[in-house]
Each structure stands twice: as C-alpha cells, then as structure tokens.
Amino acid sequence: MLYFLIGAAVLFFFLIGIRIVRPTHRGLVERLGKYNRFAQPGFHWVFPVVERMIKINITEQMVDAQPQEIITNDNLNASVDAQVYFKVKADEGSVKSSQYNVNDYQYQVVNLARTTLRNIIGTLTLKSANSERDKINGELLMTLAKETNNWGMEIVRTELKEIDPPQDVQETMNKVVKAENEKIAALDFANAKEREADGTKRAEIKKAEGIRQAKILEAEGEAEAIRLVNEAANKYFIGNAQILKNLETGENSLRDNAKVIVPADTELVNVIGELGGVVPLGSRGGTKEPSV
Numbered sequence: 001m002l003y004f005l006i007g008a009a010v011l012f013f014f015l016i017g018i019r020i021v022r023p024t025h026r027g028l029v030e031r032l033g034k035y036n037r038f039a040q041p042g043f044h045w046v047f048p049v050v051e052r053m054i055k056i057n058i059t060e061q062m063v064d065a066q067p068q069e070i071i072t073n074d075n076l077n078a079s080v081d082a083q084v085y086f087k088v089k090a091d092e093g094s095v096k097s098s099q100y101n102v103n104d105y106q107y108q109v110v111n112l113a114r115t116t117l118r119n120i121i122g123t124l125t126l127k128s129a130n131s132e133r134d135k136i137n138g139e140l141l142m143t144l145a146k147e148t149n150n151w152g153m154e155i156v157r158t159e160l161k162e163i164d165p166p167q168d169v170q171e172t173m174n175k176v177v178k179a180e181n182e183k184i185a186a187l188d189f190a191n192a193k194e195r196e197a198d199g200t201k202r203a204e205i206k207k208a209e210g211i212r213q214a215k216i217l218e219a220e221g222e223a224e225a226i227r228l229v230n231e232a233a234n235k236y237f238i239g240n241a242q243i244l245k246n247l248e249t250g251e252n253s254l255r256d257n258a259k260v261i262v263p264a265d266t267e268l269v270n271v272i273g274e275l276g277g278v279v280p281l282g283s284r285g286g287t288k289e290p291s292v
Helices: 002-015 092-100 106-123 124-133 133-147 167-237 241-255 266-276
Strands: 018-021 025-031 034-039 041-046 051-057 061-064 068-071 075-090 154-165
Touching: 002 075, 018 025, 018 034, 018 051, 034 092, 051 092, 061 106, 068 106, 075 092, 075 106, 075 133, 106 133, 106 154, 133 154, 241 266
Parallel strands: none
Antiparallel strands: 018 041, 025 034, 025 051, 061 075, 068 075, 075 154
C-alpha cells in the first residue's frame, strides 16, 4: 500500500510538471524567479513549484489604438483611430526582451501609437491629414519600429482607420463636395451638348458637300455631253454648213407634209440617205430625180 501511494505521488508530481509548447508560441522557463532556459515548440517538463514556464505568442497580432480627439494644425478637433499589427520575433533573445525589457508590450504599443498619432496629425491640417494617409501610416510605422527596437518585436504595418472631423465641419465639407460634383456634372453636360452640336454641324457640312459634289458632277456630265455633241458636229458637219441648213429646211417642210424635189446628185440626198439607210436612186444608174 505504501509503494502504491509513493508511486501515485511520483506520477502526480510528474504530470503536473508537463508543459506543451505549440508551434505558435515560445516558452521561457524560470527557476526560482531567474531565467533558466528557452523552450521550443514540443514537450517540456518543469520542476513543479521550483520552475515555471511563460508562454509567448509569436504570431502576428493586432491592437486598436482606440479613437481619440486630436487638434489639427487648423484648430479642428478630429476623431482619429488606428490599428497596429506586430509580432514578437521567434528567436530566444527577442522573446526574452518582450518579457524582461518592457512591461505588457501590448499595452505599451497602444499608448505609443496614440502618442505618435497626436504628434503627427497635430502638424497637419484636416484636409491634408485625410489626403495623406499613406504618409501618416509610414511615419507611424517608422516611429513605432524605432521605439520598440529593444522590445524584441517587429512592427509589421499600421493602418489609419478613420479621421472624422466635427459634425458641423463634416456637413460643410459634404456641401462643398456636392457643389464640386454638381459643377463637374454641369461641365460634362455642356461638353456633351457641345459635342452633339459639333456632330450636327459636321453632318450638315457633309450633306452640303454632297449636294455640291452632285451638282458639280451633274454640270460636268452636261459639259461632257455638250463636248460630245460638238465633236460629232465638227466631225460630220465641218465645212458643210449649207448641207446642215438644207437639212433644217427639209425637216421644216416635211413637218408641214410638203413635197420637195431634190436633185439626186446633191449632197443633201446623200446625207439623208446615210441618215435613213437609203441609197439615192441616182447611185443605181438612173437619172430620174427623186421626189421627197
């Protein structure tokens, strides 16, 4: 029975000394209040009562700097909030620094971020603070990284969540933005109307040019027809003005159903015969004068 009790006591003593360190953590083992060894992820055993293990999270963490009222350079109260992302470095020296060089590093990071934001935004106007968020984030990150250098942590990034002006200032800014948007919309409408008018004008010009070109082509066609008539006249009637006159006389006579006697050997008969496809009688050996 005694051995059983002793065995149970030893087993209990062993079990209460077991410590498991997860991959997301690192451990610091202290013996009688003094740092003794570094614990990597895995199984560890500490001597109960005499030793204790402190586990430190080495994954990326986020703390909210919490909203605060900051007076900007143009004497406006702005509500500013930011987030800070950081992590404790995994090596032994950094893990020790996060515990022995600073008291509650999360609380310290929050307060340091709030103080730094007041210093940065206090030098800016409200408008420039809203338009230069990247610059503010960069300065905040650089300051935190410098101040926490011996805390064994890495400042991953900072995010400025909001910069809210007072309600009355916000309403005024909204009115200004609305007026600017209405101005831009009016300019866009005017430009659209101008483009529409310009398009109509160009269409009318093209239409007028088309009519002009059609008239030019029509005139050129008429001129070409006259030229062809003149060429034909020059070809068939040059030097034969008397024949042309006789033809006109014959046409007028025939219109009145009159009969005209034309000598068979005259040029007029030849011309009429050529035009009608008839050979004068005199050309067939006869001497009789034809009647027309």
